[in-house]
Amino acid sequence: MAVMTYIDASRQAVAEEMRRDPMVWAVGEDLGRGGVFGQYKGLVDEFGPDRISDAPISESCIMGAAVGAAMTGTRPIVEMRFSDFALCAVDELVNQAAKARYMFGGQTRVPLVVREPIGMWRSSAAQHSQSLEAWYAHIPGLVVAVPSTPADNRALLKAAIRCDDPVVFMEHKNLWALGGDVPDGDDVAEFGKARAVREGKDLTIVSWSAAVHTATEAATTLAGEGIEAEVLDLRTLWPWDKDAVLASVERTGRLLVVQEAVSVAGFGAEVAATVAENLHPALKAPVKRLGAPRIPISYAPVLEDQVRITADAIAAAARGLVKT
Amino acid sequence: MPAGQSSSASNLDRERYVARFREMCRIREFETAAIAASNEKLVLGAIHPSIGQEAVAAGVCGNLRRDDIILSTHRGHGHTMAKGADALAMMRELFGRAGGTSQGKGGSMHIADFSVGMLGANGVVAANINIAAGAAHAIKLKGEDKVVVCFFGDGAINRGPFLEGLNWAGVFKLPILFVCEDNGFAATTRTKAMTSGDGPAARADSIGIKSETVDGNDIAAVDEIASELIDEARRGTPRFLVARTYRLTGHTSSDPAPYRPADEVKERWLNDPIENCRQMLLTAGVDESELSAIAEAAAKEMKDAYETAKASDWPEKDLAYVDVQDIGDPRGGAF
Helix, strand or coil: CEEEEEHHHHHHHHHHEEEECCEEEEEECCCHCCCCCCCCCHHHHHHHHEEEEEECCCCHHHHHHHHHHHHHEEEEEEECCCHHHHHHHHHHHHHHHHHHHHHHCCCCCCCCCEEECCCCCCCCCCCCCCCHHHHHCCCCCCCCECCCCHHHHHHHHHHHHHHCCCCCEEEEEHHHEEEEECCCCCHHHHHCCCCCEEECCCCCEEECCCCHHHHHHHHHHHCCCCCCEEEEECCCHHHHHHHHHHHHHHHHHEEEEEEEECCCHHHHHHHHHHHHHHHHCCCCCCCCCEEEEECCCCHHHHHHHHHHCCCCCCCCCCCCHCCC | CCCCCCCCCCCHHHHHHHHHHHHHHHHHHHHHHHHHHHHHHCCCCCCCCCCCCHHHHHHHCCCCCCCCCCCCCCCCCCHHHHHHCCHHHHHHHHCCCCCCCCCCCCCCCHCCEHHECCCCCCCCCCCHHHHHHHHHHHHHHCCCCCCCCEEHHHHHHHCHHHHHHHHHHHCCCCCCCEEEEECCCCCCEEEEHHCCCCHHHHHHHHHHHCEEEECCHHHHHHHHHHHHHCCCCCCCEEEEEEECCCCCCCCCCCCCCCCHHHHHHHHHHHHHHHHHHHHHHHHCCHHHHHHHHHHHHHHHHHHHHHHHHHHHCCCCCCCCHHHCCCCCCCCCCCC
């Protein structure tokens, strides 16, 4: 076990997978200089500029070229800088990468990973802060990973690079500096397995990405008041661990979904609907979602805070459910 | 000899151009049968015939090796067949039947045969340009001796991937030939009316991808320039070919194309690339009976493909859930 940051864990995953498989390469803007957040720092020295490849500011071609290169035997890691910029490459991801295997009748695979950092970070405003994971969970053919810890960032990224289908890999920008224990060795995650962050009997809080930490903070506060919340980190949204969520809510009888994204039509709606469909008689309270209001994200902190889910808000919602 | 002029009849490589003639006849007959099947509601979705453009497909693909790669457009039957795909499997795909190239999942607009290096027609105009650049990028990374040809129409030059993909090919010095089939129409609108500047060649040159322009209805001219540009591309210099041609039918098989005068179409039929090729071969001394036999054999092959496709089974319905992705239950039940 080693202690490392979320960003270092991702860099280690990329380096290890590139050493393991010579067909793995990374492509994106400024990668030779380490990438916009430093995720690729130093890698060009070991792997050279062909495998840690700079690219023009051409998101559409970065993604499209990766599709072509993935269909012909290589395994590209696509860097989009911000998930917001990846919207310039939605045709390439949704119409091409996600469809090619199916619409060509299984003649090909598209083993690419697209890294799209999400989330609010340092007053970055409306075009550098979004959490759009639900869009991609909606698309057949895509895997969607949303790691919340250094260990998961390494293990899920390694799994994503080895996956034969396209993976949308959404790291949270506010977690880059987060430290944590990371297992030694070749730790490769299994997609679709939630992690129980803490156990509890009174309610189940389902979350993913950075919101997991806010939910855990709220759960600690609640524990001081005698309310035991179980916190589940989904880790991947497709596939998602429906079994773990249903088993937990069956025990607790209460569900609170916590997400940084806009609540309307967010992935939390899928979780809430699934629980309501399957466990209605076992529920002691109506299912509850917490997410952002349907407004763009602002620059000024006081305005930006209007969309931020806080531990206080989570704790208040949990208290409301338990009182019901 | 400048590009755009074919060899004189006297020194013509007869065997080569008889083979090209055969390929063009096969493409024409395939599409004629497909249009008939579409009118009979046997081919279900839209099909986009390339009737009148066969010399581009035959002339370019005739210069490729089996393991070279092409990417095509919604108007892709000709390219696919010229690259070596099986006509019956293609016809079954258009009919949506078992045994189709993509098991009936793609139809005409997504026709593909990876076994012959045909990496797919594309339903999104210009989307194949970036993908083609990536396939060429992989060839370079792996150090393979292959080339990519990317076909698209004149309408594609107004989409972003045209700029991004050509720039990418130039920056990374990729083994790729871009072939712009300029048939004058972007769907049902004249391309010139919607295009600023001097068109595809000028745009390619401005990005640093050197272009040539050729009469796309002259098989020998297409064949010669394609051979030269493919060699150059294979050595790592991306090139661009504009083939001027004309779409003799509508945008789709159900489009009567009333947006163009009847006289214009009538005149263009006088420049049919297959008839041009036939005349060239006759002038070079090839027997008329040999050429008639080739044309008849092509017609029979495609009539047989039509009949066999019509009698073929539908795909098993459970196939709808296969090849979505390796993990996660597509029915939404798992996890």
